[in-house]
Amino acid sequence: MSVDVPRASAFAVVVIALAGYTFVFRPLETSAGDLYAQIDAARTDLDRSTAMAQRIPTLERERSALATELAHLHTGDRRATAVDRLLRTVAGVSAHDGVAVEAVTAGVTPQLTPAAAATPPPIEEVPFDLTLRGPYGDIIRAVRDLNDADGTARITVTSLSNAERRPGGSPQLNAAFHVLLLREAQEPPHHDVRPR
């Protein structure tokens, strides 16, 4: 039996090349491909993190400006302080605008549903019912003055009705308002972003 040397050697070379491709080149190339994919993902992550980090100074400035702005409105006051401020404002407005404070009644704060309690709103509303008595123009001015005061409240007119006129007096109105004192809800602890 004679061996065809050229054919046998060509076959051997092909077999070696195939084996090299299958057992050496392909697995290593797959590993390299995986590494390239991981590197691309890592670069994307890094770019995102870097872009976020670059926004820190702008965000710090905006947070500082907002905090300063809100500090003037006393939204960060505790509830008792906010109520005290409202009462003082009402008393001041009453004296200034010549309206009488007939009643201030604390309302009932609505209870949050379990779903809403999971993500509480950033603003807490403390409800009050306020009744003023005075001439029409003074009542309007009093409400505007309450609005311009340094506290923050959402005031809605519940009713305006004629009050019993006193002998010799000008027409008076009883004005009932629903006041929602707005204050910053308790900040969750994880929002503390002061640099350590």
Added chain:
Amino acid sequence: MIRFNYLQPPHERWCAGVPAAALAGSLRLPLVLIGLAFLSIAATWTFETHRIGMLEDQLSGLQSRIRTAANDERRARNLMTNVARLRTIRSAVSAAHRDVLVATNTIARIGNDLPPATWLTSVGSTSAGAWTIGGRSTRVEEIGTMLRRVQAIDQHASVRLVSIAATGRSGRILDFVIGWDQQP
């Protein structure tokens, strides 16, 4: 005396057995090709291994930078949450101030636009923005004028006459109620 070492080392034995010059000419080329094939596989393995090593180093460096940048990213995210929260508060405060101004302006305009011989007895509102305006007039046409003027305050609102009823001893005084609903 000459001593012969009959126990030759293996490579000497192999060379002695198959000297290069003794290889048949037809076998040289196939052996070279097979050798080249093995050599190229070895070169490929070396190149790929080296490349993978470099990629692993590069990945390791990137992961280290990501760990460092993650703290900044966390801080930026917390800041964004904080800023969004403060913006919400500011918006709510601004809206509250605006709503009060709108409401007082509306009441003032209703009062200022009263036709002759007409006066208000009550103004009520609901949280949904609906108003009920009660008043009295001596002339029914002035109630129509009142209705038109109230509509003129806000063109987007729907103003409707709810009722007119004669009252008083002689029935000359007319009680009226006007409803005012905000259009959705």
